[in-house]
Amino acid sequence: MKNLNSFNYKWPILLLVLAFSGCKINNKSTNNQQFIVKVMSYNIHHGNPPGYENKIDLKAIVETIKNADADIVALQEVDVNTKRSGNINEAEILAKELGMFLFFSKAIDFDGGDYGLAIISKYPLTETHFEKLSLAADAKAEPRILQMVTVNIPNQKPFVFANTHLDVLNTGNRPLQAKQIVAIANKHKLPFIIAGDWNATLNSTTLSIMDEAFTRTCSNCPVTCIEEGENGAIDFIAYTKSAPFKTKNYSVFSDNYASDHFPILAEIIITK
Secondary structure, three states, X not given: OOOOOOOEEEOOHHHHHHHHHOOOOOOOEOOOOEEEEEXXXXXXXXXXXXXXXXXXXXXXXXXXXXXXXXXXXXXXXXXXXXXXXXXXXXXXXXXXXXXXXEEEEEEEEEOOEEEEEEEXXXXXXXXXXXXXXXXOOOOOOOOOEEXXXXXXXXXXXXXXXXXXXXXXXXXXXXXXXXXXXXXXXXXXXXXXXXXXXOOOOOOOXXXXXXXXXXXXXXXXXXXXXXOOOOOEOOEEEEEEOOOXXXXXXXXXXXXXXXXXXXXEXXXXXXXX
């Protein structure tokens, strides 16, 4: 796939939409001064359900996120104005349908449009940016990025939320990308949550690198991908070990038909 310059997409108009639409965000504080945030990671396969070659079903993606009542969602494999998806802006449509803030980052040019990552959130996002990840082991591999935002929840300390889709090839880039992400996270003073399709199975070198710096929200993680040749747990949500977080619940929506990946949801307790 051809790689040109990357760009960021922000949707500040949604700030006004939410301000006047009466959108309600449930306060999930517990009696002992804890707050629960629901974090989802979802590789949406550009909205194309398995077994349907030319079908795009964003409604199914919207309903999945809505039914899970996710607060912040890391989306991978998002098309913006590509021919294969009907020249629609999938990131913008999903955010608008869910009434959420949006930050899209292009990883590559694809099929007349853009292809990359999106973060959507019920809470305002600031300091939005992305970084290119290493291709040092295989320069011909598809370019990968790490997308980062600062999440601002009322009456809570802000934290960094990151989204990524690591190299699918076993040519050496993936461990290097993991080391780069760890180095980036270590530089941040704020607590750091990382979600995405890591393309790394349990007991892999890549996961070991990530586990040294982050606490995964699952241990014996269920299968998250049903694509032929990749059947296993390869999608994860984790946070820095020093962060004031702990996992309350972790779920995999294995009955979901909308993508070749199952969405995962972690309920994370933020302690003051």
